[in-house]
Amino acid sequence: MNEVNKTFENPERHIHVKYYNKNSPYYIEDMTKAERDIASHQEYSYLRNNKLSSYNSNDAVLRDRAPVFFDVEIAERKAYNREKVNEQFKQLLQLRGIEIEKDEKLTFTIDPYRYKVTVNGTEDESLKKKIEEVLETAENSRELFYHIVSSLSADSSQYSTDKSMKQAVIRAVSDATGYYLNELNVVDGRFVTEKGEDVFEIFEKSIKEDSSIPEFSKGYIITGYKEDMDELAQRGIDNVGDLVLSIEYENGSFYDIAQSENFGTGKTDWIEQMQKAKIIEYEKNKRTEEQDTEIINSDKFTYKEVQNKLIKEILEITGYDLNNLERKDGRFLTGEKEDIFEIYKKELLVEHLIKELEESKIDYYGEMLKRFAKEDNFFIGKDEEKTISLEKDTWIDNKSASFLNNDIYG
Known part of the structure; x- marks a missing residue:
């Protein structure tokens, strides 16, 4: 539409006449007053800025399209990802010849720093050990940890911002230096190695020498993690909770725990119900808006x-x-x-x-x-x-x- 408008000598005038001048050969029929106002504003905005600063779901170009609810989209994507993770884990078990009996419910708990997995829910020590070994091979446990993170809902009792901050800084320092802050002593407000070296100085040197990190980012990284390290040292690292995460597994699917949203197989009806409720609300609001438009016109x-x-x-x-x-x-x-x-x-x-x-x-x-x-x-x-x-x-x-x-x- 924008490219067509620009072919006219006066693009703004063309936009106006095609929506408001009934005598123009370019006049567009079958639009409400509100739709004309929306369309003209959108096209004026695009013409001036070469982009849209906002969009309106009641634009006539979207008239025949179903409404999009981003929270529903996000939930559907998480459910899709869960099915893919389920398939991948089944393949891992099959490759190792591991069989989990039907209706046996297991709980996998992952340490947030070294990603060590603990399997609970079975008395079969051999099965438990095999599963733990499978997950701790080729960073599988790390991938499962971050899959749980991406599946957390707002009301999850497993998560907190303090726990997340602690996990992030410990992992960042570990990746850069090989040292885990939760295993070190604090001396004069600084984390130190057994030799008395300041871990932050080692971390800073490592970041500055890392060619994979853009130069403009290094200062922000160093400053940001320095603040977090200082906070952990001041508060006492053991006084901040650990982001230990658990997830259940049963009959070929992982199931979320300690939260209202579950993305496991057979547990996602709530997503469809949420979408139905939003459609009802959308239609109700749309009818109200249409009534308001009738009054205006x-x-x-x-x-x-x-x-x-x-x-x-x-x-x-x-x-x-x-x-x-x-x-x-x-x-x-x-x-x-x-x-x-x-x-x-x-x-x-x-x-x-x-x-x-x-x-x-x-x-x-x-x-x-x-x-x-x-x-x-x-x-x-x-x-x-x-x-x-x-x-x-x-x-x-x-x-x-x-x-x-x-x-x-x-």
Whole structure:
């Protein structure tokens, strides 16, 4: 679309006429007012910046596509990865001639520093030893450790930021120096070797001499891990928990523990349920947006509709309910005598990034506030059926009116 627009002498004018000039041969039929506003904004943005700064799921070009929910996508990807790991582990067992009996539930626990695996849940010591050997060969245990990390959900009781920080710095120092901080002593706030050498100095030297690390990154790496090492030394390394991770295995699949999300075979129905719930919510919100659009595009607005829209907008952005504010000299004032419009304007400019949309929206609601602050019957319920012709009023133009629809900000 952008390339086609640029073939015209005046690309911006072409964008305008194809969405708003019904007499133009380029006019596009079968679009709602909201879709025209979205499409024109997207194309203006692309033309000016050669990229999209944002996108709107209600864009007409996406009309026939199912909505995309990124948390559902992430969950589906994790479930897919789990099936692949299951297949790989089965192949490892088959190659070694190891057979785990049906319905036997095992728990694999992995040390976060040397990636040593412990198998629990079986009294067969021979089986236990064989599985541990398989996992500790060719970094299989390390791969399984990070697969568990990538499968952790937000409510996992196995994880914490402190544990993660400790694991990361110990592994980084070990990879660079061969020393494990959790096996060293702390002297004068520094981790030292048996010979009394400062481990950080060894680490720093190793990073500086590592040709595989870009020069511009070395300073950040050294500084970042120095801070973490100092924190561990100060707090006492044993006073920070270890990121020891466990996962269960049964009937050919790994199963997550100590969290609400499970990506094991037969345990992923919750992903489908989450998607169904999101689709229902999406359709509900879409119907609401369409109803709002119908109101915007009509010649007449009921007094109550305009009033409710104003109250809702101000409450969502500022936290203040207009019903509870003082009205004076055409302004709504808080208990501290602050002009609610100034608060609204400041909050909106902080919250949103699309400047041209913000300004039109601010202008629209600013005029709305001025008008209703002066009206004595603003909150009189009997006037619900009173109608106001907004399109004919001088205090609103078509550009501002289009931004009353919240889906513009999608």
